[in-house]
Amino acid sequence: MAEYQIFSDGACDIGFEKAEELNIQLVPFYVSIxxxxxxxxxxxxxxxxxxHYMTEEKGYPKTSLPSTQDYIDAFRPALEAGKDILCxxxxxxxxxxxxxxxxAKSMLEEEFPDAQIHVINSWLATGAQALLLMEMARMQKNGKPLEDVISYVEKAKIDARINFMVGDLSYLEIGGRIGKVAALSGSLLKIKPLIILKGGEIGGGGICRSRKKGLAQIADLTEKYFRESGETPADYIATAGTTNIWDDMPxxxxxxxxxxxMNYLPPFQIxxxxxxxxxxxxxxxxxxKKYECYGF
Structure with missing residues (x-):
């Protein structure tokens, strides 16, 4: 079985320390304040x-995605070492x-024609993307071939979910990503929308006007998913996440x-x-969903 290296962009929020522990290589996004x-x-x-810039200075940061050259620079050492790539x-x-x-894949395939380079849209982001990576790394550690890991990703991304509450809708408005999440009213920015990320798309999960009620509604949305889908919660790993408000996480x-x-991992920072x-x-x-639950 050929060796393979797992990659992800930095939007997974897994952290460099955890990524290194799991032998996952990250290609970070860029931030400007x-x-x-x-x-x-x-x-x-x-x-x-x-x-601090967001909360104390009331600023609106900008982000920029990894460039093609960033991916080339990240992929090349693994290819030179004779490894295949899954990103x-x-x-x-x-x-x-x-x-x-x-x-980057297209350019490097010309230089390394015998290598397999696979790039997959995870349909996810942040902690869900991190959980997917953890399962991928666990499969690799347990000797699963690249083909099985790819098949797992394609199945798991369908069932994975993120249910979350937006802290300040003005950031979605300025970023042009409000869309169907909340075409609501003139009091739009005073409410806290609940959002579901599934199948690669964001959609509305309800609204609330207090953080405490919103957190309870997130739990209700999650319970509803399992009740209506017939899925077994014990088949899943989960993690709660927040940007900067930790007091109510317990x-x-x-x-x-x-x-x-579910099997809950420690909370993470978005x-x-x-x-x-x-x-x-x-x-x-x-x-x-855990990889064993798909029969791998």
């Missing part, structure tokens, strides 16, 4: 600096990171664990790529 200079997320600008990217509906990776986790019996569009205060739950 002055709209002129762009820095690689995490490695060149910390999330503390980023969230997943954030859902195409939110970024063109997929196109950058595909362009209560949120307790509500989730009481309602839905990164700059996503938060630039959803704003501070964004909080939600991500869940992905």
């Amino acid at each position: 002055d709209h002129e200079n762009y820095y690689k997320e995490i490695s060149e600008i910390s999330l503390d600096t980023y969230y 997943i990217t954030m859902t195409r509906t939110l970024t063109a990171s997929l196109e950058s990776a595909i362009a 209560d949120f986790e307790a509500i989730l664990k009481d309602k839905i019996k 990164g700059a790529t996503i938060a630039s569009h959803t704003g501070p205060g964004t909080t939600g739950i991500c869940f992905v």
Whole structure:
């Protein structure tokens, strides 16, 4: 079985330390807080600096996707080492990171004609993308061939979900991504929309006017998914995430664990790529089906 290297863009929010532990290589997005200079997320600008700009200075950061050259530079060492490549990217509906990776694949295939280079739209983002990567890495560690990992990704991305509450709708409005999420009323920016990411698309899951009620509604949305789909919660891994509001996370986790019996990993921090569009205060739950449950 040929060796293969797993890649992802930085929108997965898995963190460089965890990625290194799992032998996953990241291709980061870029963030700008002055709209002129762009820095690689995490490695060149910390999330503390980023969230301070959003919350204390009331700023609206900008993001830029990894370039084709970024992907080429990331892929090349693995190819030179004789490895095949499997790269997943954030859902195409939110970024063109997929196109950058595909362009890099096309260019490198000319140079490495015997290598397999696979680029897949994960249909996901942030913590759900991270959970998918963790399962991919677990398959690799357990000796599963590249073909099985690819098949798993294509199945799991259909069932995976992110249910979350936007902290400040003005970031979606400025970023031009409000769309069908909330064509609501003149009081639009005062409500907290609940959003579901499924099948690579974002859609409305309801609205609320208080954070506490919103977190309870997220749990209800998650319970509803399992009730209506007939899926078994124990087949899934899950993680709760937030941008910068940690005080109510223990209560949120307790509500989730009481309602839905999944395998919960520790909470994670939503990164700059996503938060630039959803704003501070964004909080939600991500869940992905374990690979064994598809028969691999």
